[in-house]
Amino acid sequence: MTRNLTTIGFDADDTLWHNERFFKLTQARFQELLADYADPDHLAGRLLAAEKRNIAHYGFGIKGFVLSMIETAIDVTEDRVPAPVIRELIEAGQDMLRHPIELLPHAAEAVAAVAETHRVLLITKGDLLDQERKLAQSGLGEMFDGVEIVSAKTPPVYHAIFDRHGDGAAHAMMVGNSMKSDVVPAIEAGGWGVYVPHGLTWEIEHADAPEQAARYRELPDLGALASLVRAIG
Incomplete structure (x- = not known):
């Protein structure tokens, strides 16, 4: 099952x-x-x-x-x-x-914790070489089952990624600090969208929170992610 x-x-x-x-x-x-x-x-x-x-x-x-x-x-x-x-x-x-990479609080622990029980992906926008450099310097690379560096994060993109690497968007969660790119389109694709606010967010990435969506969650930081994942089951 x-x-x-x-x-x-x-x-x-x-x-x-x-x-x-x-x-x-x-x-x-x-x-x-x-x-x-x-x-x-x-x-x-x-x-x-x-x-x-x-x-x-x-x-x-x-x-x-x-x-x-x-x-x-x-x-x-x-x-x-x-x-x-x-x-x-x-x-x-x-x-x-x-510039050297500086991990945010709880980042390494959160990825390691959910990687023990779930398929874990890195899904990011940006320049290919720069994103590859940052991932290599982060020390997190070996924890991920797949890495997708994309030009845009849209519902069709999430559908394709979660179909390719997992059991489809309905059984997937996207975690990020951008309401516009990480949360809203993942929910529209049929998955969970977890918003982890960051003190600085590029103006282009702002969007209204989908407060009424059943699969929308907000966490104060990544330290609460493992508990949320366990609760969803």
Whole structure:
């Protein structure tokens, strides 16, 4: 007899390890470099608009973020941005790509605990090389039964992944900090969606919580995940 829950999917960035805070630090430096041309709020809005436009071209991740900063710098300076500013933005992106991985509290313990009884997957968006680097440095790689680095997280994507690696979405759970990418589409695919809030979440990943959904759960941190998994059965 198939159990209620056989497969657990984990998001990576800001669910298992820190990520968004490095983007915020780099954006603060971007605003300093262009302070003579625009105020911080205006720059933030222009950068966010550029990122939204560019997702279809560059996907998610640091490289697209750097290209969006450069594009915004060119736009707000009316093509007069100094070359040293462009160079510094490129170097800031390179620093982000070299930054060591720092796991979030309870991440390793949570993955190890559910891996003892369930099929465990890493399902993440972003640049392939960067996500592979972070997973390798995290020390968690050997715990996962499968790794999926995707361009988007939609109900059809979750259906395909949980069919390929498990017993279908109906017997799967997705755990993450993004309501828009991790929780809502997993529930729409027929699985459980578990929201683990992070203090910093990219504006593009915001969405309303599916409070009325029977398979929606929210946890204060990953330390409560193993108990939830046992309760679902």
